[in-house]
Amino acid sequence: MKRTPATRGRRAVRVAVATAVAALPMAAVLTVGSAAPLAPPLGACTGTGCPATWPPPNNGDFTGRDASINVFTGGDYTVTGRAAEAEGKIVALGNLTVDKSQGGGAYNMGVVGVGSRVPPPNGSDFVTTGGSVDVRSGNRILIGGSDSKGQAFGNLRHAGSVSGTVNIDPTGRSIQDPNAAAPYRTVLTQIEEVSGCVGRATATGTVNVTNSEATFTGDGTSMKQVFNVTRNLASPSGGQIGLVFNNIPAGATVVVNMLGASPVINTYTGTALPGDQTTRMRSKLMWNFPTATSAEIRGSAQFQGSVMAGNPGGTTTIAQPGLDGRVYLAGNLIHTGTGGYEIHSYPFDGDLPDCKVSPSPSPSTSPSSSPSSSPSSSPSSSPSSSPSSSPSSSPSSSPSSSPSSSPTPSPTASSTSPSASPSNSGHPSSHHPTSHHPTGHPSSHHPGHGGELPSTGAGNAPVVFGLAGVGLLGLGGLVVLAARRRGRHS
Numbered sequence: 001m002k003r004t005p006a007t008r009g010r011r012a013v014r015v016a017v018a019t020a021v022a023a024l025p026m027a028a029v030l031t032v033g034s035a036a037p038l039a040p041p042l043g044a045c046t047g048t049g050c051p052a053t054w055p056p057p058n059n060g061d062f063t064g065r066d067a068s069i070n071v072f073t074g075g076d077y078t079v080t081g082r083a084a085e086a087e088g089k090i091v092a093l094g095n096l097t098v099d100k101s102q103g104g105g106a107y108n109m110g111v112v113g114v115g116s117r118v119p120p121p122n123g124s125d126f127v128t129t130g131g132s133v134d135v136r137s138g139n140r141i142l143i144g145g146s147d148s149k150g151q152a153f154g155n156l157r158h159a160g161s162v163s164g165t166v167n168i169d170p171t172g173r174s175i176q177d178p179n180a181a182a183p184y185r186t187v188l189t190q191i192e193e194v195s196g197c198v199g200r201a202t203a204t205g206t207v208n209v210t211n212s213e214a215t216f217t218g219d220g221t222s223m224k225q226v227f228n229v230t231r232n233l234a235s236p237s238g239g240q241i242g243l244v245f246n247n248i249p250a251g252a253t254v255v256v257n258m259l260g261a262s263p264v265i266n267t268y269t270g271t272a273l274p275g276d277q278t279t280r281m282r283s284k285l286m287w288n289f290p291t292a293t294s295a296e297i298r299g300s301a302q303f304q305g306s307v308m309a310g311n312p313g314g315t316t317t318i319a320q321p322g323l324d325g326r327v328y329l330a331g332n333l334i335h336t337g338t339g340g341y342e343i344h345s346y347p348f349d350g351d352l353p354d355c356k357v358s359p360s361p362s363p364s365t366s367p368s369s370s371p372s373s374s375p376s377s378s379p380s381s382s383p384s385s386s387p388s389s390s391p392s393s394s395p396s397s398s399p400s401s402s403p404s405s406s407p408t409p410s411p412t413a414s415s416t417s418p419s420a421s422p423s424n425s426g427h428p429s430s431h432h433p434t435s436h437h438p439t440g441h442p443s444s445h446h447p448g449h450g451g452e453l454p455s456t457g458a459g460n461a462p463v464v465f466g467l468a469g470v471g472l473l474g475l476g477g478l479v480v481l482a483a484r485r486r487g488r489h490s
Contacts (some may be wrong), residue, residue: 036197036352041069041089042190042328044349047121056272056279057114057302057322057344061147064118070345074188074312074330076131081319081336085112088345089120093181093188094332095131095160102338104138111145111152115344116324119145119152126154126172130181135164144169188312192330194352195310199257199290201226201353205247211235213242216256220247224353225254233258234266240299243269245277253284253350254305262294270301272324278304282324284350289316297323306348318343 040046049065070088071077077092080099085108098107110126111119120126126143133156135141143166144153153172156162159180168174204226205218214233218225225248235241248254258265265287270278278285285305289295292311297303298319306325309316314331324344327333335343 036194036354037350038194038348038352039190041067042072042187042326043068043347045118045347049118049121051118054116054118054283054346056274057324057342058117059114060117061149062117062119062152065121066118066345066347067121067124068347069187069326069328071327071333071343072184072187072191072329073333074191075315075332077129078332078334079107079336080334082339082341083335083337084108084340085115085342086335087112087115087119087343089124089126091128091181091184091187092333093130093184095134096127096129096158097134097136098139098141098164099134099136100139104136106140106142108142108145110143110154112342112344113145115342116346117147118345120154122151122153123171124154125157125175128157128180128184130159130184132160133158133162133164133166135162135166137164140165140167142167142169144172188330191308191328192310192312195288195290195308195328195330197355198255198286198288198308198352199259199310200355201228201255201257203228209233209241211241213244216243216245216248216254218245218247218249218252218254221249223249223252224351225249225252226257226353227255228257228259229263230259232264232266234264238264238266240266240268243267243278245281248281251284253286253352254281255286255288255350255353258287258289258292258295261292263289263292264296265298266296267299267303268301269299270304270320270322270324272302272304272322276304281305283347285325286348286350286352289314292316306346 037043045051045064045066045068047065047067051064053063055063066088068089069091071086071090073092073094075092076094077090077096078099079097080101082100082102082105084106088110090109100107127141133141141156141164143156144151146152146169151169153169155173155175156166156168157175157177157180159176159178162174162176166174201224204222204224205216207227207229208215208217209231212235216227232238233241233243245254270276272279282304287297287305287307289307289309290311292309292314294315294317295309296317296319297307298317301320302322302324303320304324307316307318307323307327307329309329309331312330314329315334316327316329316331317334317336318327318341319337320341321337321339322342322344324346326346326348327343335341
């Protein structure tokens, strides 16, 4: 029988349909429980300059460029106390206010004196605000910087007015744009949805909190380790405690869900140095505050891991000498502290839990080890949501007090792990003069960091593939679109 064009066309349709039907079971298998990385511009490093290895905080030459957002606030961004720097690409949908009441001085943005030294690409928007920029008297914002080879320069894009002193390194510009925040509205929605989803994940491990230490014990097998915490990670008096992770598979994503209205983390754990446990975990460690009205991270550490908060009406206060990771908040940010406290740019390339396979939260904090199970049971340690709150009201938030604030009490009888007694090396000070401009030359040594630190040598994280979509395009049959994470990360 001779095949006409119409016959051949009908046969092509039948082949395409049969191919699609045969492929559907495979597509279903691939999507159930699939990896859920944060989509750009959040999460992993993007662009052409991502470093193969992310060094510990240092003041050397730039080691790469990162186009992803490092700090995002859906609300206002307020700098108080003596907070000094925020590295990487910064987006605030609300107002940006710098009011360093303790002596004033500079607040570096985009490029910092000591950090990962991976700024955004030259000529891009280093800082974007959907509101006004208000730099109070005696303060100033510095945007941009340099190393021994040249400058890193970028723009301040703002929807509202600018008042006070803002210094932008050439050839960066101040750009008034009423639609400055428009491209990032969907990012706010993404943070709300992801934080809420992750907050509903079923716990895979348990948390045992004593007077001096919180021990997170995983199941030893899952590549997504989830811990749900229903109390503060602090001592009964609100003081600092240690953080220890056990039975975590190499390369696993670790999520700590801080459940409750006013959770507090007060810790001395974290040095950012090679060999430190949380340094190894950093790129896959997420601290999630899905519903908090007020949340606080304070202590005397180089705190490792990224932070996410999903309540657009909430306020997160960061008062650690250093926070090494992404900061993604649906609500407001208060960056404060009694010294030159900093936020450093480091990527998050973990695979977060998928809501389809994580329908409900399961608190994992050990009841017998919790002096109080309610997050609101420590009223003196819950941060105020007002930007005017004094940083001195946070107990043990000064790095200078870290030796005395290290826990000395013996663990309670319910403790299942030995007490950690931190050495002084676990309390690196990141103080530097607040007028410091980030040149990156050896002469711009940052007191308290011990000079330029060696490379971690952590190597590259594995490239992760996920199924992005399945569909029929004309008569071509099933087309599977694979989404590959961009960039290389340690």
